[in-house]
Amino acid sequence: MSHSHSFDKHYLEDGKGFKSWFFTHDHKRLGVMYLWAIGIFFVLAAIASFLIRFEHLSPGQTIVSAQTYNVLFTLHGAVMVFLFIVPGVAASFGNFLIPLMIGARDVIFPKLNLYSFWIYCAGSLILLLSLAAPVDTGWTFYTPYSIDTGTNVILVTFGVFVLGFSSILTGINFIVSMHKLRAPGLTWDRLPLFCWAAYATSLLQVLATPVVGITLLLLIGERYFGLGFFDPAKGGDPVLFQHFFWFYSHPAVYIMILPAMGIISEVIPVFSRKPIFGYKAIAYSSLAIALISFLVWGHHMFTSGQSKLINIIFSVITFAVAVPTAIKVFNWLWTMYKGSVELSTAMLYSLAFIFLFTIGGLTGLFLGALAADIHLHDTYFVVAHMHYVMIGGTVFGLFSAIHFWYPKMWGKMFDEFKAKIAFTLIFIGFNVVFFPQFILGTQGMPRRYFNYAPEFESLHQLSTYGTWILGVGFILMLYTLFKPVGVADSNPYRSVSLEWSMPSPPPTLNFEEIPTVTTSTYDYGTKVEQEA
């Protein structure tokens, strides 16, 4: 990659064939490859979930056996969590956007970035190898069952351990890039909010992942060398495993959602033609989330046999973590207020995000309240809650990003009309799948159950029909994205942030001359925009 032609060729053209991609140091190509990878894993895990739903079309066995059912939900959960949503928006759009947004030619450690991607591939392969003898523990690998079960726990947890490394190294890369490579004039209080969100996410990746790493390593040690930490028979404590696991996995839910929040903060001002409201509040609330999220993990363990005192402590702090999130929602709404809102596809997904994520967040508060959770824990209420957050939040945020940066990433435009139909189907389908599950949960339908009582049948059927609408929506969306309709200019949405100031798609080394930043990233409706 020599400098001479790195500016007149765009990054998609600069080198052809497998090797030019798989050995690239270019953050944009790596971002695109992550996007492909998480896309493929999403489809795979979605197929598993559609099978789960199909099984629930009638009580008793419909298409698969009970053991296959256990394997399917473990596969669905593990692939969605560890292969799709944790790398997710951060690895794909984080890689693609951060250097462009901070005015740098690449991330600070480009080679390490490539290694992260390889480690991600290796971890995914290891995890998927277990398909040959699949695991039935659920994605949480709770002890003591995970010590006793005859299935392939070692392989899967080792895969997750390897994936953790990828996550850590990517996090380090992003944090150091944002410290060291911001263009002249791009002070922290001018940094795009997506970068702030990615920074907070990276902090969590770096600081939480090692704890789950050692936990899974110890779990492997329990199975392999007979360690006794989590084994009650040896004087160990199975609930300690849950403490360690959730010390990571609660922050991990913010690893999943924060980058999507960053996306929303970018999309909303562009399509409201107004500066973002409460820039500082949104930026600092990302950091606040990163800090507070280490204090609440025990709300996943209210019924684990954990002590009364710690239950109350965790329950109280959990309400505190809702505050920074509420601040964000408030500021997004205020940004749109009296703006000239344009309902593009990307904006629709962002609006849906706010709506669905609010439902997910509020139902989360139910679960965070000790008294309510005792009743709702491990019911479909939890399944519905987490999907409102993870699909309604993260996946809708991801879809918003895919549509919003589509022109920049591919240099083409898509068919807005078809994309909006796809959006409508996905939105309706999603709610038909998961809203009934809130009701099922309050009525006492337990999660992870193969069978159910006949009185739940109609709601279960409704939920299953929803997956069909959802499926059609996904297919239409993919069709729209794979059939571009025309060439994009450098800034079709008239955004004022840095990445739109360069050609679409950007050249390999992004900026021939490192730009100097003189204004905020969100100067809509001001003088700067009229000049632009």
Place this chain on the structure above:
Amino acid sequence: MQIMKFIKSLAYPSEMLPPIVEEESHFDPETEHSAAKLGMWLFLATELLLFGGLFAAYAIFRAKYPTMFAEGSASLDVVLGTVNTVILIFSSWTVAVAVSAIQENKIKLVQVMLWITIICAAIFGINKYFEYSYKLSNGITPGTDIFYSIYFAATGVHMLHVFIGMAVLGVILKKTYEGRYSKENFTAIEIGGLYWHLVDLIWIYLFPLLYLVG
């Protein structure tokens, strides 16, 4: 070609650590140097939290089973543990000297110091080998009780880090003979050294907690 490089980099993990001074870099050396250090400190933070799980388990089970820990701790070989502590601290010193020496272009001194460090690491490993095999031959395994679970898990994970550190420093040493480092270019030695000090830091805590306070 690239694949070979990748395989080599797996065999010599130092190439995977952040100090990648690219043949053709997009950033100026000053930025890269300070960035590599910051990156390494972040990596050390993750290492610390990796051991954190073990320290947490130690704290909890020690409080729960004080007599088991007293007996277990008494059964460990304090002399061997002390010798290993002295060796590791000594090797930390030699690495520190190497990092300063390279900044004065004293290549010979760097090489001697790195050799000593690596030999110290090897002695540490040999001692551990005797310690483990003695325990195992007496029928004491990681599954014997929680104390030995902690003992084997913590020292085992630490031992793994000693080996990684040895490999990292070994690669660096090899490269000093190829004339790769100088006053202008010593980032790799510096952050390789940081890694080695971390190995030392962890041991500074493991030693008294496991061998001494019973």
Place this chain on the structure above:
Amino acid sequence: MASSNPYKTYLNIWLLLMFLTFITVYVAQFDFGTLNVPIALLVASIKAGVVALYFMHLKYEDSMTWIFATYPLFLLFLLIAFSATDIFTRVAN
């Protein structure tokens, strides 16, 4: 580094570390009851602090590095404090 003769500093630090190692081993012969662990941890922390400050040059690093070097300690404290609170108040259920 900042010091005029780093080698001399390193030597002094090393001697200090050896001395502290001697102290820990020596002191371990006596039983201070509940103070055993705190004493051991205190000495270990002094050693660790000296290694970090001088051998690892933390003394000369910027505030960002300090934050990243010390924040994990706080998280470790949280991990221990919360899980211990659970495990040792559980009987009350």
